[in-house]
Amino acid sequence: MRLEIKDLHVHYGKIEAIKGISIVVNEGEIVTLIGANGAGKTTMLKTISGLRPATSGQIIFNGEDITGVPAHKRVDLGLSQAPEGRGIFPGMTVLENLEMGKFHRHDRKKEMAEDLDKVYTLFPRLKERISQAGGTLSGGEQQMLAIGRALMARPKVLLLDEPSMGLAPQMIANIFRIITEINKTGVTILLVEQNAQQALQRAHRAYILETGNVVKEAKASDLLNDPAVREAYLGTGAH
Amino acid sequence: MKNFNLRDFGAGIWERSNRYQRVAIVLVTITLAALLPFAGASFLATPVAAYDAVLVYPVAIFVLMSLGLNIVVGKSGMLDLGYVAFFAIGAYTNGLLSMHTGLNTWEIMPIGIGAAMFAGVLLGIPTLRLRGDYLAIVTLGFGEIIRIVALNVSWTNGPNGISGIQMPPPILGKEFALDDQKLFFWVVLVMILLTIWMIRRLTVRRPGRAWEAIRQDEDAAELMGVPTLKYKIWSFTLGAAIGGAAGVLYAAKNLFISPEMFTLNVSILILACVVFGGIGNIWGVILGGAILGYLPDRIRFISDARLLVFGLVLVVVMNFRPDGLLPRKKREKALVKKGASA
Numbered sequence: 001m002r003l004e005i006k007d008l009h010v011h012y013g014k015i016e017a018i019k020g021i022s023i024v025v026n027e028g029e030i031v032t033l034i035g036a037n038g039a040g041k042t043t044m045l046k047t048i049s050g051l052r053p054a055t056s057g058q059i060i061f062n063g064e065d066i067t068g069v070p071a072h073k074r075v076d077l078g079l080s081q082a083p084e085g086r087g088i089f090p091g092m093t094v095l096e097n098l099e100m101g102k103f104h105r106h107d108r109k110k111e112m113a114e115d116l117d118k119v120y121t122l123f124p125r126l127k128e129r130i131s132q133a134g135g136t137l138s139g140g141e142q143q144m145l146a147i148g149r150a151l152m153a154r155p156k157v158l159l160l161d162e163p164s165m166g167l168a169p170q171m172i173a174n175i176f177r178i179i180t181e182i183n184k185t186g187v188t189i190l191l192v193e194q195n196a197q198q199a200l201q202r203a204h205r206a207y208i209l210e211t212g213n214v215v216k217e218a219k220a221s222d223l224l225n226d227p228a229v230r231e232a233y234l235g236t237g238a239h
Numbered sequence: 240m241k242n243f244n245l246r247d248f249g250a251g252i253w254e255r256s257n258r259y260q261r262v263a264i265v266l267v268t269i270t271l272a273a274l275l276p277f278a279g280a281s282f283l284a285t286p287v288a289a290y291d292a293v294l295v296y297p298v299a300i301f302v303l304m305s306l307g308l309n310i311v312v313g314k315s316g317m318l319d320l321g322y323v324a325f326f327a328i329g330a331y332t333n334g335l336l337s338m339h340t341g342l343n344t345w346e347i348m349p350i351g352i353g354a355a356m357f358a359g360v361l362l363g364i365p366t367l368r369l370r371g372d373y374l375a376i377v378t379l380g381f382g383e384i385i386r387i388v389a390l391n392v393s394w395t396n397g398p399n400g401i402s403g404i405q406m407p408p409p410i411l412g413k414e415f416a417l418d419d420q421k422l423f424f425w426v427v428l429v430m431i432l433l434t435i436w437m438i439r440r441l442t443v444r445r446p447g448r449a450w451e452a453i454r455q456d457e458d459a460a461e462l463m464g465v466p467t468l469k470y471k472i473w474s475f476t477l478g479a480a481i482g483g484a485a486g487v488l489y490a491a492k493n494l495f496i497s498p499e500m501f502t503l504n505v506s507i508l509i510l511a512c513v514v515f516g517g518i519g520n521i522w523g524v525i526l527g528g529a530i531l532g533y534l535p536d537r538i539r540f541i542s543d544a545r546l547l548v549f550g551l552v553l554v555v556v557m558n559f560r561p562d563g564l565l566p567r568k569k570r571e572k573a574l575v576k577k578g579a580s581a
Contacts, residue, residue: 051461070461072463075463075464083458090456104464
């Protein structure tokens with residue numbers, strides 16, 4: 001279940017946001033894309049999940065070219081995204097949100113109960129909030145809901161867009177611990193993050209993006225110790 | 240009465256009722272609605288215009304159109320400012336077929352609905368990729384295009400319109416008559432009931448959940464595997480079908496149609512009914528359509544100031560109830576019952 005992006009170009013109007021990026025995510029890995037605001041991280045994820053069209057290049061998933069496949073069909077293939085800014089349905093309850101995550105596999109009633117259980121095991125907090133409207137949850141809970149909802153689709157590859165955004169440090173650590181847990185159940189993860197410290201600690205490999213280009217690719221642990229990376233993305237003195 | 244909420248009051252009665260009580264509530268409500276044409280001598284009477292005719296148009300037909308537009312605007316969150324187009328297509332289908340063929344109103348009805356749906360799909364496929372303001376402008380343009388075409392081509396008789404549209408044939412031996420429109424009101428009432436039934440069935444099933452997801456966050460819906468374009472076209476086309484049906488009925492009631500009846504004003508007025516009553520809530524929308532259809536004729540005795548009062552009512556009510564008379568449940572702000580779904 002390999003995800004391969006080949007020479008991807010994406011435009012917003014005339015502006016080229018992604019300028020020929022190639023990345024590979026192997027089965028079972030956590031791969032992270034880190035970089036500053038405007039580097040093209042979110043655009044990469046949106047193009048991979050199908051919300052944005054690619055100008056050129058290829059997205060190959062499980063040996064199949066899915067570049068032209070619409071977003072709602074990529075979910076069937078096993079590609080699931082927890083959107084940026086959490087993107088949950090604010091007017092639906094936690095349970096309804098999770099049920100929406102299974103919209104495309106609605107006929108499998110037994111799966112629903114099983115997967116709800118799995119999500120509640122990962123995020124006990126969601127079970128406590130089961131009948132609460134999504135919009136009334138705290139930021140961390142909304143992030144949990146977004147991830148839980150994406151898991152309901154039984155993804156093979158999970159795309160996470162800035163899961164740490166706007167969260168308290170303790171909640172960030174908690175979310176990243178759960179991401180590792182999800183990965184251990186066999187879900188491949190592509191993680192987009194500004195919080196390079198946490199992302200590099202959890203990921204196997206990393207790509208550094210700058211203004212639409214990959215400027216560096218390496219094992220995550222190597223990047224953690226790379227002085228140049230430390231200076232640019234981790235803050236020199238810290239840790 | 241600060242804490243009184245008519246919607247929750249009504250919903251409360253419904254939820255506390257058992258199956259038989261619910262059947263009784265539905266039957267009583269339908270009976271009361273069906274008896275409306277006999278209330279002409281009461282305080283409901285409309286000066287100047289004939290009461291039973293007012294009940295058919297604007298009241299009942301406005302209610303029907305509001306229900307149709309609510310599917311598009313309220314349920315799936317697409318701002319359609321050209322709803323009059325489908326009304327016009329229904330009306331002109333009736334006018335033209337009545338003029339050139341021997342088909343009667345009930346035979347024309349499915350053709351009129353089909354024509355409106357076809358137009359809905361045709362307009363929907365290229366435009367429903369647009370969102371928000373862009374969609375509003377495109378639909379607004381479409382509404383005007385239909386009117387201007389009807390005004391300028393020869394086969395619609397241009398500005399002269401189409402007269403001599405046939406009355407509907409008798410139902411169960413009862414004739415339609417110009418001076419007694421009760422039968423017509425009941426026909427429209429049946430259409431309204433069918434529409435309510437259809438909407439309620441759809442909203443608790445997959446289409447309803449898909450529309451709700453699209454309305455709340457279209458990108459997230461797509462990521463959940465909802466074919467958003469398909470469901471938006473469905474919503475748009477169902478709205479069009481109901482607008483088309485209303486148009487066929489309107490032409491059969493009026494017996495004459497001309498392009499000036501299908502201006503942008505109609506789209507705006509129906510949208511006002513939806514917003515005034517409570518966007519997204521079918522009971523609110525019915526109330527909105529009924530009140531805004533009825534009010535101008537009820538206050539016709541103040542002739543010149545009529546529209547001024549009408550406007551004032553709109554402004555005042557929207558100020559005090561910005562979500563409409565019977566707003567939909569806002570769950571973003573409220574805790575809901577445990578285990579509630581769909």
